[in-house]
Amino acid sequence: MFFFDPTYILVILGLVITGIAAARVNSTFRHFDQIHSSQNLTGAEAAAQILASEGITDVTIQQINGNLTDNYNSGNRTLSLSQSTYNSTSVAAIGVAAHEVGHALQHHQNYLPLKIRSGIFPLVNIGSTISLPLIIIGVLFSWNQTLINIGIWAFALVLIFQVVTLPVEFNASARALKILSTDGLLTSEEVPMVRQVLTAAALTYVAAVLSSLLQLLRLVLLFGGRNDRD
DSSP states (O other), X not given: OOSSOTTHHHHXXXXXXXXXXXXXXXXXXXXXXXXXXXXXXXXXXXXXXXXXXXXXXXXXXXXXXXXXXXXXXXXXXXXXXXXXXXXXXXXXXXXXXXXXXHHHHHHHTTOHHHHHHHHHHHHHHHHHHHHHHHHHHHHHTTOOHHHHHHHHHHHHHHHHHHHHHHXXXXXXXXXXXXXHHHTTSSOTTTHXXXXXXXXXXXXHHHXXXXXXXHHHHHHHXXXXXXXXXX
16 A cells, blocks of 8 residues: 555656656757747857846856756856757747846846745755655654654645746746847747747746645645544
């Protein structure tokens, strides 16, 4: 029963949701990665132009390995663009690069949700590490509900972090679309293409929230309040 129980359907459902979201973002990016921008700018060049136009001079742009591994590190102010973005002139690559610049702008302007996410990250990192071990130890020690509950709450921190991440990601995309449009880096025909790419990417974060919520529900169903039922 511990290893084979009906709640596994929640895990499977979470995997299906995240799988569909990942497949959609990959297919959408691949489609618009075939369409070159009219300005013929690379992702790196577009990012550099946006940073310069916003008066941000302390952010370094670098290329990293991988596909869609783009990220902004607020700790060392580094904008890392993947191989599929850095040298590509596609509208998809420019959109992804602009999205990451959006995070740099959030950092520069002390965007509150980003500050909250950065502030709770160390605690979330610890919570994600100790949650399942605490639950297992609690079960082994005669079903110690206190330890189990602490483990469940530790896992809940992951969900909280992902929920806080949603406005950060949606706002970065909104900033990217506005800048690409107003600064003339993309045409009026190209901006909707980028919107599709960024919307698909945003849905992966929504899928992650739903998957974690399902996992948390499973933990509560399996281990929460067992002493009250005994």
